[in-house]
Amino acid sequence: MIVLGSTGSIGVNTLNIARKFKLNVEVLVAGTNIELLNKQIEEFKPKKVVISRKEDIHKVNHTNVSFGEDAILKAIEESEAKTVVNALVGFLGLRPTLKAIECKKKIALANKESLVVAGKFIDQTKLSPIDSEHFALWYLLQDKKISSMTITASGGSFRDYPLEKLKDVSIKEALNHPNWSMGNKITIDSATMTNKMFELMEAAWLFDTRKLDAIIETKSLIHGLVNFEDGSSTAHIANASMQLPIAYAILGKCDEQVLQPVDLLKVGSLEFREIDKQRYPIWEVKDTILGNLDLGVVLNAANEVAVSRFLNSEISFLDVSKMSLDALERFSSVKPNSIDDIFEIDKEVRSYYDS
Amino acid sequence: MIVLGSTGSIGVNTLNIARKFKLNVEVLVAGTNIELLNKQIEEFKPKKVVISRKEDIHKVNHTNVSFGEDAILKAIEESEAKTVVNALVGFLGLRPTLKAIECKKKIALANKESLVVAGKFIDQTKLSPIDSEHFALWYLLQDKKISSMTITASGGSFRDYPLEKLKDVSIKEALNHPNWSMGNKITIDSATMTNKMFELMEAAWLFDTRKLDAIIETKSLIHGLVNFEDGSSTAHIANASMQLPIAYAILGKCDEQVLQPVDLLKVGSLEFREIDKQRYPIWEVKDTILGNLDLGVVLNAANEVAVSRFLNSEISFLDVSKMSLDALERFSSVKPNSIDDIFEIDKEVRSYYDS
Numbered sequence: 001m002i003v004l005g006s007t008g009s010i011g012v013n014t015l016n017i018a019r020k021f022k023l024n025v026e027v028l029v030a031g032t033n034i035e036l037l038n039k040q041i042e043e044f045k046p047k048k049v050v051i052s053r054k055e056d057i058h059k060v061n062h063t064n065v066s067f068g069e070d071a072i073l074k075a076i077e078e079s080e081a082k083t084v085v086n087a088l089v090g091f092l093g094l095r096p097t098l099k100a101i102e103c104k105k106k107i108a109l110a111n112k113e114s115l116v117v118a119g120k121f122i123d124q125t126k127l128s129p130i131d132s133e134h135f136a137l138w139y140l141l142q143d144k145k146i147s148s149m150t151i152t153a154s155g156g157s158f159r160d161y162p163l164e165k166l167k168d169v170s171i172k173e174a175l176n177h178p179n180w181s182m183g184n185k186i187t188i189d190s191a192t193m194t195n196k197m198f199e200l201m202e203a204a205w206l207f208d209t210r211k212l213d214a215i216i217e218t219k220s221l222i223h224g225l226v227n228f229e230d231g232s233s234t235a236h237i238a239n240a241s242m243q244l245p246i247a248y249a250i251l252g253k254c255d256e257q258v259l260q261p262v263d264l265l266k267v268g269s270l271e272f273r274e275i276d277k278q279r280y281p282i283w284e285v286k287d288t289i290l291g292n293l294d295l296g297v298v299l300n301a302a303n304e305v306a307v308s309r310f311l312n313s314e315i316s317f318l319d320v321s322k323m324s325l326d327a328l329e330r331f332s333s334v335k336p337n338s339i340d341d342i343f344e345i346d347k348e349v350r351s352y353y354d355s
Numbered sequence: 356m357i358v359l360g361s362t363g364s365i366g367v368n369t370l371n372i373a374r375k376f377k378l379n380v381e382v383l384v385a386g387t388n389i390e391l392l393n394k395q396i397e398e399f400k401p402k403k404v405v406i407s408r409k410e411d412i413h414k415v416n417h418t419n420v421s422f423g424e425d426a427i428l429k430a431i432e433e434s435e436a437k438t439v440v441n442a443l444v445g446f447l448g449l450r451p452t453l454k455a456i457e458c459k460k461k462i463a464l465a466n467k468e469s470l471v472v473a474g475k476f477i478d479q480t481k482l483s484p485i486d487s488e489h490f491a492l493w494y495l496l497q498d499k500k501i502s503s504m505t506i507t508a509s510g511g512s513f514r515d516y517p518l519e520k521l522k523d524v525s526i527k528e529a530l531n532h533p534n535w536s537m538g539n540k541i542t543i544d545s546a547t548m549t550n551k552m553f554e555l556m557e558a559a560w561l562f563d564t565r566k567l568d569a570i571i572e573t574k575s576l577i578h579g580l581v582n583f584e585d586g587s588s589t590a591h592i593a594n595a596s597m598q599l600p601i602a603y604a605i606l607g608k609c610d611e612q613v614l615q616p617v618d619l620l621k622v623g624s625l626e627f628r629e630i631d632k633q634r635y636p637i638w639e640v641k642d643t644i645l646g647n648l649d650l651g652v653v654l655n656a657a658n659e660v661a662v663s664r665f666l667n668s669e670i671s672f673l674d675v676s677k678m679s680l681d682a683l684e685r686f687s688s689v690k691p692n693s694i695d696d697i698f699e700i701d702k703e704v705r706s707y708y709d710s
Contacts, residue, residue: 150619215620225592230599231614233592237580244585259586264505264627265570272619 001250002026002079002105004072004096005087006040007033008183010110010130013242014085015040017250020258026081029072029088034059050075073099083250086111087130089185090304091346094118098339101126108249110242116198117297117346119205121339128249129206130242131199137207137224137236150225150233151199152217153275154179156191158317159216163279169317171310179220179240188307192321193280194299197289201296210290216273221262237262281321285328294334297342301349302327323353356605357381357434357460359427359451360442361395362388363538365465365485368597369440370395372605375613381436384427384443389414405430428454438605441466442485444540445659446701449473453694456481463604465597471553472652472701474560476694483604484561485597486554492562492579492591505580505588506554507572508630509534511546513672514571518634524672526665534575534595543662547676548635549654552644556651565645571628576617592617636676640683649689652697656704657682678708 001023005011007030018025025044030037031052038061041049049062050071057065066075069092076084076099084100085108086093093111100107101123109115110130115122137151157176158166177187189195196214203212220240227233238244239259247254277283289295306323309315315323327349336342356378360366362385373380380399385392386407393416396404404417405426412420421430424447431439431454439455440463441448448466455462456478464470465485470477492506512531513521532542544550551569558567575595582588593599594614602609632638644650661678664670670678682704691697 217619222590225619227616229612230602230609231593231612231616232599233617235577235590235592237588237590238586244587247585254585257584257586261582261586262588264572264580265629267627269624269626271624272622274620 001081001083001085001108002029002076003085003087004029004093005085005089005110006030007036008087008089010087010242010246011085012036014087014108014246014250015044017243017247017258018044020256021247021251023250024081026079027075029075032056048075048079069095072096076100076105077103082106083108085130085246085250086114089113089183091117091300094342097122108246110246112195112198112202113300115202115205115296117300118336118339118342119201119293119296120336121342122205124206129202130245130249131202137203137226150227151196151203151212151214152220152222152224153193153196153214154190154220155216155218155273155275156193156195157187158191158279159218166279167316167318171313174310174317178218184311185304185307188310188320189303191317192282192303192324193275194282194303194321194324196275197282197286197299198296200286200290201293204290204293212290214275216275218271218273219267221267221270237264281318282324285325288328294336295328295332297336297345298327298331298334298349299324301346302353305350305353327353356436356438356440356463357384357431358440358442359384359448360440360444360465361385362391363442363444365442365597365601366440367391369442369463369601369605370399371598372602372613373399375611376602376606378605379436381434382430384430387411403430403434424450427451431455431460432458437461438463440485440601440605441469444468444538446472446655449697452477463601465601467550467553467557468655470557470560470651472655473691473694473697474556474648474651475691476697477560479561484557485600485604486557492558492581505582506551506558506567506569507575507577507579508548508551508569509545509575510571510573510628510630511548511550512542513546513634514573521634522671522673526668529665529672533573539666540659540662543665543675544658546672547637547658547679548630549637549658549676549679551630552637552641552654553651555641555645556648559645559648567645569630571630573626573628574622576622576625592619636673637679640680643683649691650683650687652691652700653682653686653689653704654679656701657708660705660708682708 003011003014006028025046027048028040028046029050034056041062049060049065051067054067083106086097087110091113094114097114107127108130109127157174174191175187186195200212204210222235222237225233225235239262241259244258247258275283302324306320310320334345358366358369361383380401382403383395383401384405389411396417404415404420406422409422438461441452442465446468449469452469462482463485464482512529529546530542541550555567559565577590577592580588580590594617596614599613602613630638657679661675665675689700
């Protein structure tokens with residue numbers, strides 16, 4: 001397989017699965033963590049490596065190293081691997097997803113932005129989502145009439161933080177997620193609840209329904225629930241580790257132990273809370289967004305700019321959601337009719353906020 | 356269909372389902388609650404009615420009324436209905452189950468004693484269990500490799516009662532179940548945890564596994580969990596009402612609303628606890644019993660005698676479990692080789708304690 005984003009947390013977990021199930025890794029694509037990449041090269045012996053920056057090439061212990069977005073697309077095109085694990089972060093992951101579809105490869109998709117911004121134009125026939133929530137929903141699907149689906153949120157870094165102090169939180173505090181160890185971007189998206197909004201949009205594309213909602217389950221042990229017409233719900237319970245969704249996305253089926261089972265007696269209790277619009281202002285527009293998935297590219301572009309500004313100490317934490325809400329209002333009438341329009345709208349939103 | 360035990364809580368729920376789905380009720384079998392039976396007769400217009408006692412016949416508003424166990428068996432034999440709902444309580448339910456199998460009818464089985472005492476001799480091909488726990492397990496079964504199964508218990512009437520006062524509890528207190536409204540026998544069995552032991556034995560017969568356990572979930576909203584080899588668990592969540600298991604047991608499939616869905620935000624939290632052997636002494640022999648299901652007939656007979664004595668104020672609450680444990684030791688070497696042996700052992704155990 002090809003692993004895009006091998007040194008991030010999804011990438012590392014993907015390689016854990018590759019080790020466990022002795023899967024061949026043909027291409028590794030990574031950013032700037034060359035030290036970890038070199039360890040991965042030593043263990044998995046890929047044929048080809050792609051990194052972000054030209055100036056890092058000499059540090060990579062491999063004879064076939066290239067850099068940049070075009071090199072990623074070329075690597076996908078030229079590879080013999082049947083599976084692409086796309087764990088790139090942000091809009092940047094869209095072109096590789098499109099390329100992998102074009103090359104008829106199976107895609108294990110952790111890049112949620114691909115669906116958020118361009119779900120309309122993405123052929124899902126060979127796509128498996130790597131996201132504990134969507135994995136949970138998929139896992140629960142049976143031949144019964146479904147009424148709605150619920151995914152869970154941890155509530156992120158500021159779930160229990162005093163509301164009035166949210167405007168002054170530090171970057172370090174924002175990156176301190178209670179349940180999941182993840183990359184910076186998604187940890188911030190989790191603190192603003194934008195990540196959960198993305199997941200609802202993903203679920204809308206994946207399961208072809210708008211009857212979707214999210215609630216907070218504070219321990220991140222229940223990941224999704226399917227609510228059936230008969231009044232029953234079923235829940236998927238697993239420890240908070242991406243290895244299980246990854247194993248299923250790559251292997252299709254998995255009858256070996258991947259995670260330690262959850263011991264409910266040790267867990268003791270589970271707690272459910274509403275997603276509060278005061279704490280998570282983005283939740284105000286949940287219905288608007290589920291009613292108009294075209295807004296995905298707008299929300300994503302504004303949010304990517306905003307998160308990067310917050311991480312550069314240019315704006316405050318609360319400004320992140322404010323920028324997203326502002327963009328959704330300003331660009332409320334977008335109507336992408338092709339994948340080219342998606343790239344166009346993305347550029348337009350970014351340049352508005354970058355100026 | 357034929358409803359055995361129509362005036363008990365399962366019977367009433369069964370008739371709710373019959374009303375909702377416009378099902379034909381051919382025979383009603385009831386005990387001594389003639390007032391309710393007459394209302395049921397008026398609404399469902401059965402062809403035939405069977406009651407417990409000869410002296411009540413004149414009170415029943417129907418032209419075709421008989422009484423006693425043989426009349427039940429005859430009614431099953433002569434009926435055209437394809438489905439028998441067996442909601443009789445105790446060992447008394449076994450012969451009707453056997454008769455319904457003999458007559459090749461579909462059996463919706465709420466009489467758990469049929470499997471507990473004689474699972475070995477019961478052909479399950481046309482049997483659907485009416486029990487929220489087994490329904491939950493069945494509902495969750497998918498084509499994945501199962502590691503084990505867990506059912507839940509409410510903990511019964513004395514879950515939170517001071518341990519040292521258990522010996523002095525009144526009958527009224529014992530009948531006050533926190534989550535379920537059920538008949539007297541099963542409410543006592545729930546307080547002693549004997550009911551959960553019965554359900555584990557049933558599950559062993561139904562799902563052909565011994566990797567079974569039970570835990571307390573205090574709100575009775577999660578009824579069963581299936582634990583898979585991969586480390587995931589799935590849970591069935593529904594409000595505490597038997598109407599859903601009944602609907603599935605009778606209809607096979609159900610895509611209409613039967614229950615109000617559980618609102619986890621209103622629920623707020625779920626709590627899990629171990630089944631404590633001090634509070635529930637019967638739990639001491641869980642492994643012994645799961646290792647030797649032949650003991651079901653012994654446990655059931657001793658427990659039926661004990662519960663009836665407790666309800667007659669002849670013994671204390673703690674004596675109920677003591678009698679069961681005593682019987683399991685005294686009759687530990689039973690080896691029933693036929694259904695006749697089951698009736699023989701049942702008689703032997705009862706006569707030992709009745710003397």
